[in-house]
Amino acid sequence: MSGLDDFIAAETSLSEVDGARGRLVIRGHTLDDLAGRTSFEALLSLLLADLAPLPAGELKSRLGLARSRAFAEIAHLDPDLLRLSITEALRALMARLPDGEEVDIAILLAAAPAVFVPAIIRRQAGREAIAPDPAKGHAEDMLFMLSGETPSPAQIAALDTYLVTVSDHGLNASTFAARVVASTRAGYTSAVLAALGALKGPLHGGAPGPVLDMLDAIGSPDHAEAWLSAALARGERLMGFGHRIYRVRDPRADALKSALARLGAAGGMNAARLALAETVERDALALLRLAKPDRPLETNVEFFTALLLEALGFPRDAFTGVFATGRVAGWLAHSHEQITNGRLIRPQSLYVGPKAA
Numbered sequence: 001m002s003g004l005d006d007f008i009a010a011e012t013s014l015s016e017v018d019g020a021r022g023r024l025v026i027r028g029h030t031l032d033d034l035a036g037r038t039s040f041e042a043l044l045s046l047l048l049a050d051l052a053p054l055p056a057g058e059l060k061s062r063l064g065l066a067r068s069r070a071f072a073e074i075a076h077l078d079p080d081l082l083r084l085s086i087t088e089a090l091r092a093l094m095a096r097l098p099d100g101e102e103v104d105i106a107i108l109l110a111a112a113p114a115v116f117v118p119a120i121i122r123r124q125a126g127r128e129a130i131a132p133d134p135a136k137g138h139a140e141d142m143l144f145m146l147s148g149e150t151p152s153p154a155q156i157a158a159l160d161t162y163l164v165t166v167s168d169h170g171l172n173a174s175t176f177a178a179r180v181v182a183s184t185r186a187g188y189t190s191a192v193l194a195a196l197g198a199l200k201g202p203l204h205g206g207a208p209g210p211v212l213d214m215l216d217a218i219g220s221p222d223h224a225e226a227w228l229s230a231a232l233a234r235g236e237r238l239m240g241f242g243h244r245i246y247r248v249r250d251p252r253a254d255a256l257k258s259a260l261a262r263l264g265a266a267g268g269m270n271a272a273r274l275a276l277a278e279t280v281e282r283d284a285l286a287l288l289r290l291a292k293p294d295r296p297l298e299t300n301v302e303f304f305t306a307l308l309l310e311a312l313g314f315p316r317d318a319f320t321g322v323f324a325t326g327r328v329a330g331w332l333a334h335s336h337e338q339i340t341n342g343r344l345i346r347p348q349s350l351y352v353g354p355k356a357a
Contacts, residue, residue, distance in 0.1 A: 010171060010179060010342065014047060014333050017170035022248035026168055035255035036262075040138045040163040044110055044329045047168060051336040052103045059107075064134030066104075066111035067141060073097070073112075074119045074129045082124050087200045087320045089120045091193060099187035101339065106332050109192050113325040114138055118145035121318055139163060142325065147313055154266035155312060161259040162308055165252045166301070166323055168330030174198040174205065175327075175334050182335035183345040191335040196324055205323045209316035211240040211306035214280070221279035228284050232291050238284050240303030242295075249298040256304035260311070269311045277307050 016025040024031040027046050034043065041060040045052075052059065073093050081089045093116045098105055119129035122145075130145045139159040143151035151159075169175070178195040182188070199205035218227045231238060263269045281299055288297040309319050338345075 009176065009345075009347075010338070012171070012334065012337060014330065014337060015168040015170050020248070022251050024169065024251050031165065031251050031255055035165050035252075036157070036161045036259060038164050039160050040167075040326070040329075043164045043167050047329050047333040048106065048110075048336070050340065051106055051332065060137070061134070062107050063111050063138060064132070064136065064141070066108045067115050067132035067138075068134050069108060070097070070112040070115040071119070071129075071131050073116070074123075077119065077123050077129075082120070086117065086120050086124070086315075086318045087196070087205075087324075090116050090321045090324065091196050091200070093120075094189070094196060095193055097189050099189035101185075101187060101336075106188050106336070109188055110328055110332060111138075113321060113328055114142040115145065117318055117321040117325060118142060120321070121146065121315060143312065152266065152268060154263050154268050158259045158263045158268070158308060159312055161255060162305070162322070163326035163329075165255045165259075166305075166326040168327070168333065169252075172204070173201070175330055178331040178335050179338040179342070180345045182338040183342055185339065188332060188335055192328060192331050195327070195331045199320060199324055199327065205320040205327075208240075208302045208306040208309070208319045208323075211303055212310060212316050214239050215273070215276055215306075218276065218280060221276050224276070224279045225283045225287070228280070228287050232287060238288065238297075240281075240306070241284055241288060241299055242297040248296060250300040252301035253299045253304055256301065256308050257299075260304055260308050263308070263311055269307075273307070273310075277303075 014027060016023075018025070026034060026043070027049070029046070038046075041063060042056055044063070045054065045056045045059045048059075054062070073096050076093065076096060077089070081092050084092065090113060094109070094112060097108055097112060115132055122129050130148055132141050132145060136144065137156065137160075140151055140156045143155055143159055171179075174195040177198040178191040181194040182191040218224050228238060260269060260274070264271065264274050281303065285297075285299065288295075305319065305323075306316070309322055310316065314322055
């Protein structure tokens with residue numbers, strides 16, 4: 001029972017994680033059909049079809065207006081909040097949003113992280129936050145608010161691919177937290193805040209940054225094999241490899257690797273950095289097969305997440321916040337599904353403490 005492995009806690013029509021075959025299905029569509037072919041707005045429309053049954057164009061318009069509404073909260077980024085981590089400051093701003101189960105609240109929650117994360121990054125660097133443009137697409141606007149420069153089509157496509165890829169992934173820790181809170185009828189904001197608290201943990205959403213630390217430590221492709229061998233000999237985990245569910249390659253890793261290749265072909269990725277990553281991946285997989293032949297350890301989503309978000313200009317301490325920008329779609333969809341089809345989540349525990357006299 002530890003960790004609830006293989007325990008069915010909910011029925012869902014939102015996403016299926018097939019660890020044995022390395023497949024992720026979202027609302028009847030495989031990730032291969034969605035990633036790189038679908039915008040975040042279209043994906044949000046797919047996931048929120050029951051909560052917010054709006055034409056895709058109307059949802060995009062309302063999402064843009066919600067970004068502008070969320071920007072008003074940036075005025076509350078005081079020095080105390082700016083001393084927090086990006087994830088903690090994001091959580092504090094999200095907590096200022098109204099709570100409830102209305103469609104407008106759900107759309108505001110879906111919009112807000114794309115506004116708050118760039119604003120926090122800029123304000124912590126001593127720069128002014130940039131207001132959103134409701135007419136822009138969600139990914140394009142987020143990149144513009146981050147840099148103040150018009151992003152290229154390849155950059156927009158890369159961020160859209162990322163947001164779509166991480167939007168939902170079964171009953172992961174943060175989504176389960178959201179469903180537990182939603183089951184109490186506390187409201188969507190309360191559910192999203194619970195999910196964001198779970199995502200902050202290094203065993204869930206805080207893992208991509210150390211991938212870059214590993215690449216920095218390796219330095220060049222010709223050092224990769226020796227560095228990785230030494231790390232394994234010390235019993236260290238190789239960041240970006242292995243997943244609790246997938247027994248084969250994580251399909252999200254393939255989606256992001258393809259997005260990274262397209263970004264690199266368009267000149268949006270440092271060629272030396274990409275060559276280093278490709279060598280590290282190849283050598284790590286070979287060494288893991290030799291060192292742990294009984295454990296299927298393949299490249300996971302964190303490896304290429306780190307490279308993609310770095311190439312798009314996000315600092316590594318913002319990666320969890322960008323993750324939340326995509327995953328909030330799934331949190332909201334699962335919260336609505338729990339409210340509509342479920343009941344108060346109240347599992348039992350097995351007492352193993354001392355017996356009473």
